[in-house]
Each structure stands twice: as C-alpha cells, then as structure tokens.
Amino acid sequence: FLFLSSKETEWMKVSGNLWEEDFMVIGETYENIPGQSKITFLLQAIRNTAAAEEARQMAAVLLRRLLSSAFEEVYPALSPDDQTSIKTGLLLIIQLETQSSMRKKICDIVAELARNLIDEDGNNQWPEVLKFLFDSVSSQNVGLHFAPGFQKKFHEKVIAALLQTMEDQGNQRVQAHAAAALINFTEDCPKSLLIPYLDNLVKHLHSTMVIKLQELIQKGTKLVLEQVVTSIASVADTAEEKFVPYYDLFMPSLKHIVENAVQKELRLLRGKTIECISLIGLAVGKEKFMQDASDVMQLLLKTQTDFSDLEDDDPQISYMISAWARMCKILGKEFQQYLPVVMGPLMKTASIKPEVALLDTQDMENMSDDDGWEFVNLGDQQSFGIKTAGLEEKATACQMLVCYAKELKEGFVEYTEQVVKLMVPLLKFYFHDDILLMQSSMPLLLECARVRGPEYLTQMWHFMCDALIKAIGTEPDSDVLSEIMHSFAKCIEVMGDGCLNNEHFEELGGILKGKLEEHFKNQELRQVKRQDEDYDEQVEESLQDEVITDCAKGATPRWLTCCLFLTQCPHRPWPDRQWGLCIFDDIVEHCSPSSFKYAEYFLRPMLQSVCDNSPEVRQAAAYGVGVMAQFGGDSYRPFCTEALPLLVRVIQSPDAKTKENVNATENCISAVGKIMKFKPDCVNVEEVLPHWLSWLPLHEDKEEAVHTFNYLCDLIESNNPVILGPNNSNLPRIFGIIADGEIHEAIKHEDPCTKRLANVVRQVQTSGGLWTECISQLNADQQAAIQELLNSA
Incomplete structure (x- = not known):
C-alpha cells in the first residue's frame, strides 16, 4: 500500500474495523495478483455490496491510486472486451450506488480513468462517459471532474448543459451543483474559449441571481445564491477586461448583498460577495x-471596524483579508491611506499562535473531532496535537502581507520592521506548509526598506541573514528549502556585493557540500533501486540554483570541485549532470564577463552536453550557450x-x-537567436536567419519564446x-508565427513584447493589399488569434 496518499493512509487507520475479514482478504489477495488483473479484482470488490463498507471503500481507494500511478502498465494490457466491461461497469455502479461517500470515491475513479483516456491531442477515447455526464448533470448525485484539456475539447456542450441545469428552479440542490460545476469549469477554461459564450453566461447568471436574491429576501434560502455569486466571480476573473460591459449589471446587487446580509447565518454569503466584488474590480x-x-471601500471599512467582534471561525475573515489585497492591487499607491485601518487586524491574524499539546492516548481519544485538533502519533502512549482553527487565516494573512509589500514598495516602509519580526521566526513554523512558503516576503521587505537609507537596510538584512542560512541547513522539506534558497538569493540581489562575509560563505559552502554529498549517497541507492522492475523513478530532489549562483560569486575550491564532479562525469545520472550545468549557467548569467575565470571548469562539458542523450541535459547546456x-x-x-552547428544539429x-x-529543442532555437542578436560577428547572420525563422514559433518554453x-x-x-523577404513576401509567414504564438499563449498579454507584436500587425493593416494577402493565408483560428492580439494590446 506504499502508493497511498497520507490522507488515504490516515483514513485506513481510523476506518473502524481495520482488521475485519473482508478487509484482510482484499489486502492480502491484492498483493498477490498480476498488475493488469488488479483492476478487475478491485472492481469486483467494489461491486460486492455484501462486504463491509470499509472493505469496499478500501478497494475504491486502491483502484483510483492504481489508475493514477500505474495506468500505462495495467490498463493497455487488458483485452478490448475487458476494457469495455470496466468502463461500462463503473458507470453502472455510480447509478446503483446508494452510499454517498462511496459514490464520491467511484466518481473519482471514473474521473481518473477518463483523464488517462484523453490522448495528447485532446481526443476523448471514452465518449460514453461524456454522454453519461451530460445525461446526469441534472442529478445531484453526480459531480463533474474536468481533466486537463477538457474545456478546449468540450466547452460548447458543457456550458450549454450547465446553464440549462442552473435554471431548474424546482431543485435548489441541483442548481447549486450546476453552479459549482460551472465554477470548476471556468476556473481552468482559457479566456479565448470563454469569450464567445460570455453574453449567454452573463444572461443566465444575472437572471438566476435576481431570482435567488428575491428568494433570499422572501424565504431565507441562500445555497444557490452563494454558488452563483462565486460563479460570477470566476467568470469575471477569467474574462478580465471583457467583463467591463457587464459590470453595471451586477455591481448594484452585489453591493446590496454586502450592505444588508448582516445576519449570522449569511456570513458565508456576505464573504463570498465581498470576494466577488473585489475579483470583478480586479478584472x-x-x-x-x-x-x-469609494462605496466598496466604505463597506469594507465598516466590516473592518467590527473585525474585533468577529468570531475566530467567521468565514468573512479570510474573504476580507483577500479582498483588501485585491483592492490594493486595483488602487495601487492610493491604497496606502487605508493601511492604518487594515494592518492592525491583519497583523493580529498573521500572529495567531497555534494551540499545541502533548497528550497520552486516552486523552487524545477523549477529544472530539469537532474541537478541530489534529494528532501525530509519537509512539504507543503519546500523541502530539495541534488545534488547526485559525491556521488557514494565518496563512492567508501572511500572503496578504507579501502582497502589500510587493504592490506598495516604499509606501509600506512604516510596517517593514514589525512584519520582518513576524516573518523571520516563521522560518521555524512547521505547522502549515503555506506559511513556511511565505519566505518570498524577505527580499520584498528589503526593497520596501531601501527608502530609509543603507543603515536601516543593513540592520534589517542582518536580522534576516543568519536565520535564513540556518534554515537552509535545517529545513527537511525540499519544496520549502527551495523557497528559502530562492528568497535568500533574491535578498543578495537586493543587497549587492559585500552583503555576505567569509563566515557566511564558509557556512553556506559547508551546508551545500553536505547536501550534495547526501544527494550522491542517495543517488547510489536509487541506482540500485532502478534495477528493480517495480521501481517508479521520481525526479530527484532539486536544489534552487539561485543561491548556489550567488554564492559562486565567492566560489571556493570546494564549490568548483562539486560542480566539476557533476558536469564532467558522464556516467552520473542525468539529474546530476543537469544540476552541474545549471549551476554554471547561473554563474555566467549573474556574474557576466567575470565568470570567464571559471570557464576552464565548465565550457568543454557544456558544449559537449548540447548533443547529450538526455533532453534535460541538452536543455541546460543550450540555455547555457x-x-x-x-x-x-x-x-x-x-x-x-563553436556551439552553433551543435545547436543546429539538435534542432534539425x-x-x-x-x-x-x-523543451531542449526550443532552448537551442532561442540560443541561436541570442547568438545572432548579441554576438552577430560570431556567425553569418544572413545565412542563419532564414533557418531560424522557419523554426518559429516556440510553444512550450514561454520564457524563451519571449x-x-x-x-x-x-x-x-x-x-x-532577410526576415521581410523580397517585396515583403515573408510577412504572411510572420503573421502565422505571431498567430500561433497567441494561440499557444507563448507570450503573456502583460508582457511589453505583446504590444510590439501588435504594432507590427497594425503597420501592415494600414496597407490594404498586403494586409489582405497576409490574413487570407491564415486559417480561422489564426485570424481570430490576430484579432485577439490587437484587442489586448
């Protein structure tokens, strides 16, 4: 059962009759049957309604995890008849199942199988499940789970079905489910796919909101209205500026809800409405x-005034905190005037200290789940408990502090000292992952503090620096460690040369040398495990490159030895060689020409690695070039x-x-472009340019695409x-490149490059004949993409 998630393992521990006979039979039999037979075995166990409920649930959990972790090994090995039987059987079980938690688990299995049966081109290889979902969308018993790419393939049918179901005035719960499914759909739906349906979506959402607002006033029913308000927020968030024409349709009613929904039972509705207003404003x-x-700010301020009277579990708290941050993004520097009102409650929430206890087993068992405690067993007799109430609010508040520092910069300077004193001790806060990941605030706070002069800035850096280095040496979680390292690197960029002394370098060198040595030992163990046919290789833990880069400015022989070992040992696993190249990539990028004094250590391995068998190594080498x-x-x-022909060999x-x-190929294409742009005397640019143009656009690596x-x-x-061609004959091809870049979202609309591309298109637009020729050679999707580009820039 090693592939169970921690939550599922915990569920098994507390599921009651853990050692019941049916439970044992499933576990023991499951371990002893072939992989492809496990699916049918578990499906039979799920169907067996005579078995204990815990045993059926265990079988459902195992089947979903099997499809998630080993689909390619077990499902294709089944015969076509068996595959059909499994798909048909799952859809039938959903309809017959009467136990809600079991039905939810079966829905999860169907969603996992459906996700795996959508190919790379987005084609659905299980059309029956789509028909089943549309037929079932009016049933409150079936949830919709949307696989990646689902929206692009089936947007028209899904939106129509959900809107139709939302108008089922006879069944509140069905309406709420449809609205919730619409939220899930629009959150991941690309803007370009949503826009054609925006009028219809807005019409249905507005009419439903008006009806449900009346029902709230007359009958006190609020379930559907809560979901509709969140649906409106989700649509606005996705549509962004395209939502402007519908703004006046919704805002008066939303303000009315915030102003009047003051009863305790309407707290969640009011919180969601506050969220909706702020998301619409941002859009x-x-x-x-x-x-x-002004009106919205007064409503928020009134709520804020009563903040101290809100109960700790009041759902409005987290919505309020997030809404203030969005208002800060909208108003920019003008928001600074509200900081005296906002910061007190925000710091109070961010400073929440969790209640912890060390309890014996009997005391733990006597505590009710409703008390909001979570426990970790420390042995047979003792458990460590933490009361989780308030931790989510604390995490949200910390995120908002980061937002204020980022948006207001020097306007936030008055609060930097107290925020730093709050954030630095959180480097040792092990109770909540999101709070541990808040270390991105450190460099932002330094940037805010600059306005008070170098002495104040240095004092703040000294308060942070030792704590950050200590955290790098002691943090066990690789994701958190990466965030701390990234933050540390950004701090060094803000502070500049001289911010680290020899003791810092020595301590960092020792810490990172130890981590590399530990990694090498683990690699040897992994190499042994890779020989095991059941071993599912995972990407080896990663160190963030930025810290290593910045420390390399004071590189010691210890550093160079490690890097050299990584890059010049071809027998080492590819992650090690990729690692070493990334280190030297960053030395070149951040140390500029002075990096050449280390060139003897990395140039030859980097050039040789451009054509490496591993695409990850090729990508790191090409980026380095x-x-x-x-x-x-x-x-x-x-x-x-010397690198140019090697790059071309990979591309071709x-x-x-x-x-x-x-990704490796696109980095090679980008590297060729950079050589022509920044070192044009190294190559025959006129000869290379036509080839480079034929390789565009880049779709996957968005940074290199820019x-x-x-x-x-x-x-x-x-x-x-050369680029324009004789009589501008290359322009239709260039238009196609720009259109494809827009379709694949290879550039973000907020990037200045978007405006440059739009200006290129507008220049051609002024010459009628050439414009007609360029547009006529584009397909419908490309023409729509060109129009979208012009509208957005």
Whole structure:
C-alpha cells in the first residue's frame, strides 16, 4: 500500500474495523495478483455490496491510486472486451450506488480513468462517459471532474448543459451543483474559449441571481445564491477586461448583498460577495471600478471596524483579508491611506499562535473531532496535537502581507520592521506548509526598506541573514528549502556585493557540500533501486540554483570541485549532470564577463552536453550557450561560434519536436537567436536567419519564446531584408508565427513584447493589399488569434 496518499493512509487507520475479514482478504489477495488483473479484482470488490463498507471503500481507494500511478502498465494490457466491461461497469455502479461517500470515491475513479483516456491531442477515447455526464448533470448525485484539456475539447456542450441545469428552479440542490460545476469549469477554461459564450453566461447568471436574491429576501434560502455569486466571480476573473460591459449589471446587487446580509447565518454569503466584488474590480480595472470604489471601500471599512467582534471561525475573515489585497492591487499607491485601518487586524491574524499539546492516548481519544485538533502519533502512549482553527487565516494573512509589500514598495516602509519580526521566526513554523512558503516576503521587505537609507537596510538584512542560512541547513522539506534558497538569493540581489562575509560563505559552502554529498549517497541507492522492475523513478530532489549562483560569486575550491564532479562525469545520472550545468549557467548569467575565470571548469562539458542523450541535459547546456551569448562578454565569442552547428544539429534532428525533446529543442532555437542578436560577428547572420525563422514559433518554453519574439520584432522594426523577404513576401509567414504564438499563449498579454507584436500587425493593416494577402493565408483560428492580439494590446 506504499502508493497511498497520507490522507488515504490516515483514513485506513481510523476506518473502524481495520482488521475485519473482508478487509484482510482484499489486502492480502491484492498483493498477490498480476498488475493488469488488479483492476478487475478491485472492481469486483467494489461491486460486492455484501462486504463491509470499509472493505469496499478500501478497494475504491486502491483502484483510483492504481489508475493514477500505474495506468500505462495495467490498463493497455487488458483485452478490448475487458476494457469495455470496466468502463461500462463503473458507470453502472455510480447509478446503483446508494452510499454517498462511496459514490464520491467511484466518481473519482471514473474521473481518473477518463483523464488517462484523453490522448495528447485532446481526443476523448471514452465518449460514453461524456454522454453519461451530460445525461446526469441534472442529478445531484453526480459531480463533474474536468481533466486537463477538457474545456478546449468540450466547452460548447458543457456550458450549454450547465446553464440549462442552473435554471431548474424546482431543485435548489441541483442548481447549486450546476453552479459549482460551472465554477470548476471556468476556473481552468482559457479566456479565448470563454469569450464567445460570455453574453449567454452573463444572461443566465444575472437572471438566476435576481431570482435567488428575491428568494433570499422572501424565504431565507441562500445555497444557490452563494454558488452563483462565486460563479460570477470566476467568470469575471477569467474574462478580465471583457467583463467591463457587464459590470453595471451586477455591481448594484452585489453591493446590496454586502450592505444588508448582516445576519449570522449569511456570513458565508456576505464573504463570498465581498470576494466577488473585489475579483470583478480586479478584472475590469481601476478606470471602470473607480465609480464604485469609494462605496466598496466604505463597506469594507465598516466590516473592518467590527473585525474585533468577529468570531475566530467567521468565514468573512479570510474573504476580507483577500479582498483588501485585491483592492490594493486595483488602487495601487492610493491604497496606502487605508493601511492604518487594515494592518492592525491583519497583523493580529498573521500572529495567531497555534494551540499545541502533548497528550497520552486516552486523552487524545477523549477529544472530539469537532474541537478541530489534529494528532501525530509519537509512539504507543503519546500523541502530539495541534488545534488547526485559525491556521488557514494565518496563512492567508501572511500572503496578504507579501502582497502589500510587493504592490506598495516604499509606501509600506512604516510596517517593514514589525512584519520582518513576524516573518523571520516563521522560518521555524512547521505547522502549515503555506506559511513556511511565505519566505518570498524577505527580499520584498528589503526593497520596501531601501527608502530609509543603507543603515536601516543593513540592520534589517542582518536580522534576516543568519536565520535564513540556518534554515537552509535545517529545513527537511525540499519544496520549502527551495523557497528559502530562492528568497535568500533574491535578498543578495537586493543587497549587492559585500552583503555576505567569509563566515557566511564558509557556512553556506559547508551546508551545500553536505547536501550534495547526501544527494550522491542517495543517488547510489536509487541506482540500485532502478534495477528493480517495480521501481517508479521520481525526479530527484532539486536544489534552487539561485543561491548556489550567488554564492559562486565567492566560489571556493570546494564549490568548483562539486560542480566539476557533476558536469564532467558522464556516467552520473542525468539529474546530476543537469544540476552541474545549471549551476554554471547561473554563474555566467549573474556574474557576466567575470565568470570567464571559471570557464576552464565548465565550457568543454557544456558544449559537449548540447548533443547529450538526455533532453534535460541538452536543455541546460543550450540555455547555457544562450546566456553565454547574452551576458558572457567578448571572451566567449569563439565558443558561441563553436556551439552553433551543435545547436543546429539538435534542432534539425527528426524527433526534435516530440514531447520529451521539445523543451531542449526550443532552448537551442532561442540560443541561436541570442547568438545572432548579441554576438552577430560570431556567425553569418544572413545565412542563419532564414533557418531560424522557419523554426518559429516556440510553444512550450514561454520564457524563451519571449526572447525569440523580441528578437523577431527587432528585425522587423529595423526592416531587415532577410526576415521581410523580397517585396515583403515573408510577412504572411510572420503573421502565422505571431498567430500561433497567441494561440499557444507563448507570450503573456502583460508582457511589453505583446504590444510590439501588435504594432507590427497594425503597420501592415494600414496597407490594404498586403494586409489582405497576409490574413487570407491564415486559417480561422489564426485570424481570430490576430484579432485577439490587437484587442489586448
């Protein structure tokens, strides 16, 4: 049962008759049957309604996890008849199952199987499940789970079905389920897919909201209204500026709810409405929202005034805290005037100290689950308990403090000292992962503090620095460790040269050397385990590169030995070699020309690795060549020339664009562009440019895509004859590249590059014949993408 999640394992521990006969039979038999037979075995156990409920639930949990962790090994090995039988059987069991928690687990199994049966192109290989979902959407017993890519393939049918079901005025619970499913759908739905349905969505949501608001006033029913308000927020959040025309339709009613829904039983509705208003404001922007900003702020301030009277579990608290942060994003510097009102309650919530206890087994058993305690067994006789009430609010409050520091910068300076004193001790707060991950606030707080001069800034850095280094040495969780390292690196960037002394370097070197040595030992163990046919290889734990990079500015022989060992040992596993290259990539990127004094350690391995068998290693090497061209200075010129044919070899290989190779290939394409842009005298640019243009656009690596599009704009804006072609004959091809980049979201609309690309299109738009020729060679999706680009920039 090693592949069970911690929650599922915990469920098994507390599920009552753990050692009941049926339970034991399932566990023992399951371990001794072949992989592909496990599916049918578990399905039979689920069907066996005569068995204990715990045993059936265990079988359901095991089946979902089997499909999640070993689908490719077990499902394709089944015969077509068996596959059909399993799919049909699962849909039948959902309809016959009467126990709600069991039905939920079976729905999870169906969702997992359906997700695996959608291929890479988004084609649904289980059409029966889609029909079943549409037929069942009016049933309150079936939940909708949307697999990745589902929205792109089935948006029209899903939206129509959900809107139709939302209008079932005879069944409140069905309406609420449909509204909840609409929230799930729109949250992950690309903006471009949602926009065509926006009018229809808004019409249905508004009419339903009006009806349900009347029902609230007349009958006190609120379930559907809560979900509808959240649906409106989700649609606005996805539609962004496209929601502006519908703003006046909703805002008066939403303000009315906040103003009047003051009864205790309406706290959740009021909180969700506050969230909705702030999300709509963020979506439509400051210019449109300002007409109501003053009223909304007064409503929030009134609630804030009563904040101390709210109970600890009042759902409005977390909604209020998040809403203030969104208002800060909307109002920008103008929000600073509200900080004296906001910061007191926010700091109070962020400073919540959890209640903990060490209890013997009998005391633990006497405590009710309703008390909100969670326990960890420390042995046969003792348990460590923590009361979780307030921890989510504490985490949200810490996130909001980060938001204020980021948005207000020097306007937040008055609060930096108290926030730093709160945040630094949280490096040792082990009770909540999201709170541990709040360390991104450290560099932001330093940036806020700059305005008070170098002495104040240095004092704050000294308060942080030792605690951060200690946390790097002691933090056991790899995700949290990465965040702390990233924060530490950003702090060093803010503080600049000289912020670390020799003792810091020595301590960091020792810590990271120890982590590398531990990693090498673990790698040896993993190499042994890889020989086991049942071993499911996971990506080895990762160190954040930024800290290593910044420490490399004071590199010691210990550092170089480690890096050299990683990059120059071809027998080592690919993650190790990728690791070493990433270290040197960052040395080049951050240390600029001065990095060349370490070139003897990495240049030859980096060039050799461009054509490595591992795509991850190729990607790291290609990225290194790109930063070498961009940041490396004159000493790197000969190596850029030497790298070019190696990069081209990778790009032109037959399998260059396969799923596993595409990221490495796109980094090679980007590196070629960077060589031409930053080291043009190293290559024959006129000869290479046509090839480079034929390789565009980049779809997967969004960061490198921006580099290539910016260089493309440079070339077009300078009227480069090779890029434009004779009589601008290449422009239709360029339009196709821009359109495909928009379709694949290869650039974000907030990036300045978007405006440059839109200006290129607008320039052509002014010459009628050329515009017609360019547009006529695009398909319908590409034409729509060009229009979307023009609308957004």
